[in-house]
Amino acid sequence: MDLGGGSVEFNLVQREPGELSMRESPEPQSFPFGAALLRNQLQEEDPKHIKAKMVQQIEEALSRLKIVPASVKSLYWSGGGFRAIGYAAIHNFNKPIPIINGFRASREEVQFVIRKYKNSNASEIKDENIFRVGGKRSKMLNGCCLLASVILKTFDQVEHIYFSGGGVRQGIMYNLLTSAQKKQDPLLSGIRDLVLNKPHLPSADIECLKTLLSPLTNLGKHSDDSGLSLRVLEAAVYTSQLYIHHSVESRASCALQLPLSGGDLANLPGLLHPERACLALILMYRYGGDVKDSVLDPIKSSLPKKIHKQCKLIGHMLELCLYLIPISNTLNGTEIPDSVLKDAKIQIDQTEKESDQNVISIILSLPSSLKPSNTFVFNKLLSKANNKHFQIALTYSD
Numbered sequence: 499m500d501l502g503g504g505s506v507e508f509n510l511v512q513r514e515p516g517e518l519s520m521r522e523s524p525e526p527q528s529f530p531f532g533a534a535l536l537r538n539q540l541q542e543e544d545p546k547h548i549k550a551k552m553v554q555q556i557e558e559a560l561s562r563l564k565i566v567p568a569s570v571k572s573l574y575w576s577g578g579g580f581r582a583i584g585y586a587a588i589h590n591f592n593k594p595i596p597i598i599n600g601f602r603a604s605r606e607e608v609q610f611v612i613r614k615y616k617n618s619n620a621s622e623i624k625d626e627n628i629f630r631v632g633g634k635r636s637k638m639l640n641g642c643c644l645l646a647s648v649i650l651k652t653f654d655q656v657e658h659i660y661f662s663g664g665g666v667r668q669g670i671m672y673n674l675l676t677s678a679q680k681k682q683d684p685l686l687s688g689i690r691d692l693v694l695n696k697p698h699l700p701s702a703d704i705e706c707l708k709t710l711l712s713p714l715t716n717l718g719k720h721s722d723d724s725g726l727s728l729r730v731l732e733a734a735v736y737t738s739q740l741y742i743h744h745s746v747e748s749r750a751s752c753a754l755q756l757p758l759s760g761g762d763l764a765n766l767p768g769l770l771h772p773e774r775a776c777l778a779l780i781l782m783y784r785y786g787g788d789v790k791d792s793v794l795d796p797i798k799s800s801l802p803k804k805i806h807k808q809c810k811l812i813g814h815m816l817e818l819c820l821y822l823i824p825i826s827n828t829l830n831g832t833e834i835p836d837s838v839l840k841d842a843k844i845q846i847d848q849t850e851k852e853s854d855q856n857v858i859s860i861i862l863s864l865p866s867s868l869k870p871s872n873t874f875v876f877n878k879l880l881s882k883a884n885n886k887h888f889q890i891a892l893t894y895s896d
Contacts (some may be wrong), residue, residue, distance in 0.1 A: 499649070500665060503534035505643065509557075510565050511574075517678055527559040533579035536641025545644060552648045555881035560652070570653045576662040579642040580707040581591045582635045584661035586611045589628045594796035595772070596629050596759050599663030601771045602723070608659050610648060660795045664767070684768035687727055689736045692762055695740045697828045706837035707735045707819060713844050714812045717858060718804060725772025726805050731812065734780040738816055739828040741785065751789045753781035758793065775800050776809050784811025784820070787882070807887050814883040815844075815862075815890075821879055822868050841895075857889045 500507045507687055509526040514518070539548055560567060577582070587802050588596055590611060595601075615623060623636035631639065650656060672680070673865075699707070708731060715731050724778045737756060741749045755761040757774040782789060798806050823838060847859035870876040882889045 499572060499575050499580065501575070501577035501645070502532050503578075504532035505529060505535075506531045506577075506579075508563065510563050518677065523565075524562045524606050527563060527564050529555055529559070533577075533582075533638040533642050537638045540641055540644070542892060549644060551647060552645065553652070556648065556652055561766050567653050568655050571655060571657050573649070573653065573656050574662060575659055576665050577734060578635065578881055579638060579645075580637050581661060581663070582609060582631050583607050583611055583642055583768075584629045584659075584724060585648055586615060586628055586639065588625070589631075589751065590614070594758075594793055594800050595774055597663070597764060597771070597774075598630070599767060600774070602770055602772075603659050605650065605656055605658070607706060609650060612643045612647045612650070614804045615639050616647065619634065631720070646896075654796060666890045668767075683729060685733055685766060685773075686736070688763065688766040689733050693736055693740060697742050698838075699823070700827050700832070700834045702834050702837045703827055703839070704732075704735050704822055706842075707738075707816065707837045708732050710819065710842055711724060711812060711815060713846055714808065714815060716844065716858075717811075718806055720802070722768060723771065723772065724805050725774075725776040725801060726808055727773070728775050730776050730780070733777055734784065734816065736814070737781060738784055738820060740801075742825070742828060746786075750782045750785035751791060752795075753785050754778050754791060754794065756787055758797075770810065772801060772805075776805065779806065779809040780813040780816070783810050783814045786817070806870060811883060811888050812872055814879070818862075818876075818879045818883060821876060822864070822870065838868060839864075842868070859889050859891065861891045861893060863893045863895055866896050869894060 499509075505526050505528050507526055507882070510523040512521045531551070536548070537641070570724060575581075581598050584598050584603065585596075587607045587610075588601065591607055604837050618640055620633070620637040621629065623639055624633060626635075628711065641649070651862075698704075708728070712728055715726055715728060715814075720726065737753075740756070741752045744752060752761075755778070757763045757766075757777045763769075763774075778797055779801075782794075788794065801809070819839060819842070827834060843863045845861040845863070849862075880890060880892060
């Protein structure tokens with residue numbers, strides 16, 4: 499759905515997993531319920547009358563779109579009017595990442611925004627100082643909420659609403675890409691461009707670390723949209739040496755901010771807020787741990803405790819493994835045939851994997867050639883990864 503000033507558009511878009519192209523309804527529907535038009539109508543007509551017209555026209559359009567409302571679980575909203583609702587949700591629920599693109603709100607959160615602002619006037623909204631909802635948007639927010647209330651009542655099984663920072667402009671640009679470019683993950687493609695002329699690991703080390711640490715992303719059951727995934731792990735590995743040349747006091751702080759609103763990846767598409775939070779925490783712990791930053795506690799609280807614990811574990815294990823890789827691999831920019839960690843392995847005690855109560859045992863097996871000369875530093879790094887939730891055992895093999 500795209501809400502502009504003069505109209506709102508509906509379309510049903512479907513794509514099967516693994517497919518590149520999307521199937522759309524042959525007859526997308528447009529309604530004269532734009533944000534500016536609704537503002538003007540609310541000054542002249544009874545809201546109940548406007549709402550009745552919306553319900554009638556939308557119900558008629560759904561049959562043309564061949565949409566069964568009860569089958570729709572997610573809505574995707576773009577356009578300034580819908581974004582204003584998203585920014586209001588970020589504001590009212592103290593979301594830690596003020597980036598609308600990739601923001602996902604629950605049905606209950608959007609309904610709260612609707613109830614709060616559907617009868618508000620512009621001066622009341624302006625006084626709240628909602629980020630990115632200025633004088634123009636504050637005059638239209640009540641009309642946008644009226645439309646949103648009809649949409650959620652119609653699609654009564656919707657669980658989440660996803661907000662987009664882009665629109666037609668970005669869609670046209672996407673269509674100009676080649677098929678090969680469209681298949682690329684925007685997260686990993688953008689990160690590769692970012693680190694190209696900055697400190698980063700050779701391909702052999704990146705692939706080895708990604709494979710070695712991948713079991714740590716799946717400790718226990720969690721949903722696919724939890725934020726912790728293999729692509730986030732790969733992004734963390736790619737950027738794991740980005741701040742190695744910084745002073746020791748600033749490394750973790752810079753790493754935490756990288757995917758957040760103040761970092762170089764703030765504008766990167768294809769990232770949900772939980773993914774940004776997970777990547778931020780993994781990178782911060784890779785460089786040692788907690789920092790003095792007001793955004794840290796809200797970022798932690800935005801994730802389930804189990805996911806935060808896993809991010810912390812992965813970050814410290816990444817720190818430990820990077821200690822074993824020669825720093826020259828990062829700084830001289832040359833490729834290497836094999837990683838020193840090619841024979842390293844991680845094993846997890848499967849009997850305790852699903853339990854929330856027991857300590858999960860993790861065995862890190864290293865070739866004997868990687869026994870560190872400075873055991874004090876290495877053991878200190880190992881102790882960071884050990885806690886009441888995860889017990890790391892280290893073994894060496896010939």
